[in-house]
Amino acid sequence: MGGQTAFEKRYGFARDKVLLSNWRESPFNRWAFQNVGELVPSTSFAASGGNEAPAETLGGLLGEKVAPGGEPETIEAFLRRSCTDALTVMKGGKVVGDWLAPHMGFGQRHIIFSISKSFTAVLAGILEGEGMFDPEAPVTQYIPEAKGSAYGDASCRHVLDMTVSLDFEEAYLDPESAFARYRRATLWNPGGGSESLLAFLLTLQRLAEPHGQTFRYRSPNSDMLGVLLERASGQRVSNLLREKLWQPLGAASEGAIAVDMEGTARTAGGISVTPRDMARVGEMMRQGGMANGRRIMPEAWVRDTTAAGGSHEAWQRGTMAFLFPKGRYRNKWYQTGHESGAFCGIGIHGQWLYVNPRDEVVIAKMSSQPLPVNDQLDGEIVTFLEALSRMV
Template sequence: MTGKTAFETRYGFRRNQVLLANWRENPFNRWSFQNVGELVPSARVAALPVNEAPAEDFGGLLDEKIAVASTPETVAAFLSRSHTDALTVMRGGRIVGDWFAPHMDFGARHIIFSISKSVTAIMAGILEGEGVFDPEAPVTAYIPEARDSAYGEATVRHVLDMSVSLDFEEAYLDPESAFARYRRATLWNPGGGTESLREFLLTLQRLAEPHGQTFRYRSPNSDLLGLLLERASGQRFADLMREKLWLPLGAAGEASVAVDMEGTARTAGGISVTPRDLARVGEMMRQGGTANGRRIVPEAWVRDTTVTGGSSEAWQRGAMLPLFPKGRYRNKWYQTGHENGAYCGIGIHGQWLYVDPRTEVVIAKMSSQPEPVDDPLDLEIVAFFEALSRMV
């Protein structure tokens, strides 16, 4: 009788059970979220190799009790209950600790889903600072063929702030929806390869409401942003990210971004990075756009993104109000509206990059939650971050 392979012992299933049809489902996502490139075509974003070791000692913090639900539990218990794969915490620019689930190793990449939007927007800020990208320009200034789509009368600002009046729903679990067609166009679901992501985006139509009035979380906007950046810069997105962000940031690990049949980057949700490097992105934002003594993105852009910009009125009309009742959304980043001035990037299945400027804490949390969206758990996670920021 043949025993279990090392893979099966670690993950609880066989590698050949992970398919394009189920890679985002539990339990297979515990492996696939770290190995997206084996399932979806992906472009490399190289880094300068750096030897790092995990900082596993949280100084007993994992055993501390934390009250984010009806019953207090330890930090370690909450990490397990929230399906955390990895957690990296920084304070004042220093690594406080790294935590990993048994099925993830230090240095492994993990998909960050919609935090990809936040990372992509940083490139928009960089190009704006260089004078080659105008957030107030019409979309058609960069993509003329968008004139007959929902984006024909939209500006880049509408795209950046998710205020395009777009007739589209984020129906993650409906196999017959336009969202399922969208995922086929990105090669994320079986049946793709007949319609490119670009072609799909240009078929989308608008609602009757004017652009700029309501915050509507619609992922195609952020894939369109990737196309806008490529048109403005004349570079492939992966090359742009490497040159403008990854190398200046001092990233220690190679990143990757999923691409479609034409090589178009899935900038709305296809970026994979290590937990340490994700935390470095947050620290760069906390430092006002600098890293390693080098300016990466203009300070004014960071302040606009994390403090002053965004429409409270548009947010109040949107569907995510229960998460941050006093929040705003600017340049693909969430302002919590909390007293500590925290801001964050968020991705489905439990991906978070949380920055608390008051305590100087940055938290990168990567997860494999079974459901794409879990609103009650999201509220607990925010409370967890706030408590953890005070504890470290």
């Protein structure tokens, strides 16, 4: 028998073990989350170009103690325990340092899952500022064929704030659920290709409760947002990402987004970018929509998203209030309600873009946690991110 290949030494398994049926499972996700385009159809969006500065070490900070789980441990120990693949920390607009797991290369793209929702809502804000998109308009103004679905009497605001009264459950691990059918429509699971993403969305029905009352985390809303923006602008989401966000932002590396059988972008969870570029989006939000001395999006939209807008009552009626008891959800971003004024984007399997305005800190955390959702670990990560913000 031959020795291990370089791939096996790095990841602990052979490349041919990674399949469409297991790519989100541990340990295969350590490689798959950096190489989604080899498994799921994807399209890229170009960056502005230029060389990225080399990785900066977090140095002695890694040995500092934190206690997110109650027992003191070093920052590096927590990063490893929470299956972190990459961490980038910015302070006052400057990169403080990067941390990379042995299987993650500097400048490598990584899927950000539901932080894609937050990026898509940034596009919504940009288009609203250009007079191309009305967040208060009915969904059917842009998608008339949504009339017979749950979205038939919903507004774009309901879609943006996850308050659509949608009869759908995020059953990540149930192969027989409507969620599994949704995964097939996105081509993320075996058996797809017979139903497009939009066709699936238009079959979804509503609950009896009126729209706007309860925060319900339902990913199809964010794929619907992508379709709304395409209809409003006449452009594909990948073009919008390139022209409206990525190049004006000064992103250093090309990004990518997964697409379905019709080329519809998976705006709910399909974006892959580098840790540095994800942090740049957070810094742009911290700066009120500015980057590199130019306005990317309206300041009023950013303020509404990060501090002023959203219903605390709707958030409290939802199932995630435990994470941010004083929080709110607006335009696909979470307001923590913390004294720091922190807001964030969150993705399954441990993706976090955490912005702490008081301490002028932005933290991008990419991970390959075994479970899509881990409530206890999420709480620990919030504690960790707040502690790290104070330490840098």
